[in-house]
Amino acid sequence: MQSLVIHNVRPMGGEATSVTVSDGRIQSYGWHVQEGAELLDGGGAILIPGLVEAHTHMDKTLLGMGWYRNEVGPRLIDKIDNERMQRRVLGIDPARQSARQAVLAASLGTTHIRTHVDVDTEVGVAGIVGVLETRERYRDLVDIELVAFPQSGMLIRPGTVELMERALQLGAQVVGGLDPAGIDRDPKGHLDVVFGLAERYAVPVDIHLHEPAELGAFSMELIIERTKALGLQGKVTISHAFCLGMTDQDYVAALIDELAQAQIHILTTAPASRPAPAVKRLVEAGIVVAAGSDGVRDTWGPYNNPDMLERAVLVGLRNNLRRDDEVALALDTCTYGGARMMGLDDYGLKPGCRADLVLLDGETLAEAVVSRRPRKIVIKGGKVIARDGTASIPAP
């Protein structure tokens, strides 16, 4: 494979240098004459590692399907039920829709995605099959990791557990879960099944936990207990974790200590309208914090788009991260935080890391983040896959 030399880039906004890429990996920095290498002018752009979308739902985005008029009720269950219904009414094709999001995300500099894919007794594993198809077809654009996700509940809908197993057999890499008390009404039962699957299939765990305050904290304790009992430290993520934004600060402090000890990761979308984990505090406690867009333009809501620089801005706004070093922390949840959550060992800007890179137009790193201009160049596995906001492969 031909080497690639990108001249005049500023890693993380620092001093200008050149970076040499070969065999899909970062080889070295500094000026090297390399015969036959492809040359690329970085134009003084800021070099960052690929953006990491650590929580989304690619199987059910409505991108490109015409505007969905949202008239859904206010409860969580309203949105879950409505979505199952709309899947039939609108004809949401998981392969096509996940492909649309994959291409859009890649054009925005996202090189890795963890996506929670619905598994239920209506759709079965069709969502998993569709997203697996996208994962293979677009593997040169973006790495996709699938979570088998029991969106409609597991114990309350007999047959779901078997479908979850089937999803893992087919190739889903992570076992998901959802509000063990709130949806399945049986926190012990739900979590025993989730962790049982994790043990049997040797896969990590990622559980949606919207449960509020002390209820969410109880479910969180059950997750921590199981993580330790099964030796799954470093393999478990709690998504949303609204309860960490609860009023009882002593309880929050105790939970943070326990999460850190159990090496459980926290995923936030930085929701403006809900209590939410305090990113800086968690990071200071040594907890890996990742960020995600959640559902993009779906039946749940219209606002989200898969731009992880916009997500960094939302993380910054939600957590009042104003200083330049704090903006860098917000970005970190959308890069290194997600990579650590997903266990990507060869992620980053060091020589030897995979050449998954983004060139940002910006005066400083913070300026590039808040401006969110079209990505100048996106490189995946050492190859240019997007320029000026447009991916090299069109979306279906």
Next chain:
Amino acid sequence: MQSLVIHNVRPMGGEATSVTVSDGRIQSYGWHVQEGAELLDGGGAILIPGLVEAHTHMDKTLLGMGWYRNEVGPRLIDKIDNERMQRRVLGIDPARQSARQAVLAASLGTTHIRTHVDVDTEVGVAGIVGVLETRERYRDLVDIELVAFPQSGMLIRPGTVELMERALQLGAQVVGGLDPAGIDRDPKGHLDVVFGLAERYAVPVDIHLHEPAELGAFSMELIIERTKALGLQGKVTISHAFCLGMTDQDYVAALIDELAQAQIHILTTAPASRPAPAVKRLVEAGIVVAAGSDGVRDTWGPYNNPDMLERAVLVGLRNNLRRDDEVALALDTCTYGGARMMGLDDYGLKPGCRADLVLLDGETLAEAVVSRRPRKIVIKGGKVIARDGTASIPAP
């Protein structure tokens, strides 16, 4: 003045029609052959009235000045003191900086701005003079209303009250105030001065109230008492009003009743990291709710930009407004809400209203808001002043 006919626009996303504008006002809808009229193809765009930026600080934006590296401390007073210092260090010219924001805002479809301009014993009224210059120079692009704003306190800095008077004599149209307890340490004294100036100069009032919970509620009560005593119903705005997001819901309900009776308007920036007024609840109580960007790229923080469609998205995210009718409500705070707050009688899309119009690219109104694409056409006083995101007059 030549008439203008814009073909094929969809008012608020409704049925396509044509709109005829003459003498700077909307004349009629429907197809009219008007000899000698200028014709404009709306291309099926969505027609909305001009966006209203109801709270910003144009005198101290750092737009176009190179990136300001923010290393400021966490307290409100840290930010206030740092800003006065940076004004000297960086050389922030209020005329030039407000002009930059005026042109950028106009290019984004903002046709009316209320801006709080610093008045203190260091800058004196130089900020007021500078922004008044911009108001005159860019009057064909955007209407600017100035609030004389005692950012550094009034009673704690002798000489400030006299400068506030001078600002009103020079042409500031609104008297401002700031955290009567938190900054001036004398809620009665501060508010008596603010309302005294309002009475003497017959101007509306707009008070920054960041004070939290019960403290802010007490200051709010003092504002309500003075509004009623002086017959200033409909003339008073409380900006930020974080205390309306406090835990004690009974107290909040009582405050909302009193605010509605006193016809006091609420301005929100929809802050994600602070308690905040619940927009839908206030609107349902009959209170005018407007939205603003607050400071744009200044020494306070890096995130804000003057795009009022982005502000509508942030209002929607902060208030969990997901349905299409709710997205329209979020937009309303950035259009009609601001116009009512500022007392713009001839604002809107009805015949007779001033032709301050924006053509949005979008499938539906909600889609246009969340997509935030460059504004196709902006019309101010019947004339096209921006196309495809670029204003007809360059920024300095």
